[in-house]
Amino acid sequence: MRHKNTIVLAFVLAAAFTMSGCQSAYYKTMESFGYHKRDILVSNVEKARESQEEASEQFKSALDKFSALTGFHGGDLQETYERLNDEYEASEAAAADVRKRIDAVEQVGEDLFDEWNTELDQYTSRKLRNESRVKLSKTKSKFKRLLSAMRKAEKKIDPVLNVFRDQVLYLKHNLNAQAIASLKSELTTLEADIGRLIKEMQRSIDEADAFIKELKKN
Structure with a gap:
């Protein structure tokens, strides 16, 4: 129990230093509890991988909701809009977490x-x-490949969010059949964009797995 509490305390203190922008104090605090930069890097890569996995699932969920709406044949459009907006906001939050995790890596x-x-x-x-x-040279080379894969996946996020945002905004003030027709015209593009995004995220996740394995082996 003491060991567990020590770990929790280390991360609480480290988080406080991180939020205050004092990176060197953060490292010193973590090192005092036995966590060095290599350990922190492994942890950050794992968190970035998890955030990408969660984002992939969220974008799939949002696409399902958009697809379902194109088949709308009656009911409460306001309620439908609110569900769609919830999916968009969840997707935006997932994207922000991905960016934050990659920056930390x-x-x-x-x-x-x-x-x-x-x-x-x-x-x-x-x-x-x-x-x-x-x-050092070999590890830096592998890290560069990992970071490149992460950034490439990250760049695929905005085109998807832009379509989500446009459609949600349009639907907000046009709760009618015309708005539904607009969604239908964008669906093919959206499906292709999300497909590319998920594909790049999976490549990034695979690179993260390989990098973590290599770092733990050395």
Whole structure:
């Protein structure tokens, strides 16, 4: 129980430092509890992967609601609009979480590699220094590939949100058959955009799995 409470305390204190914008204090606090930048990076990559998985499911759910609306044949359009707006807002929140998680991955990754590179000068053994330099280079290369996949997936989010936003706004002031017809005309584009988004997110998730596996192995 004490170990569990210690972990909770570490993350509470670290979160406080993060919100205050003091990154160095955050790292020092985490290190005092035995969590170094490598551990934090693994944790952040795991959270980014989870946020992308959740976002993928949310966008699928929103697409289902939009698709269902195109088959609307009567009932309470106001209630339908509110459900659709809820899906849009949930999708926007999921997208914001994805962006935040990717930013956190990038920040800790850069800080870890800066620290690692600086520490190379502290070696007295040339052999160990060279081995560490090679390992650093390989890890940075894998991280660059991971971050590229994450950012590529992130870029696919806005086109989907833009269509969601436009349709929800239009429906808000046009609760009629014309608005439903407008949704139908956008559905094919929306399905294609979400398909591409989910595909890129899965590639990013796969890269995250590979990177975590590699980092834990070393």
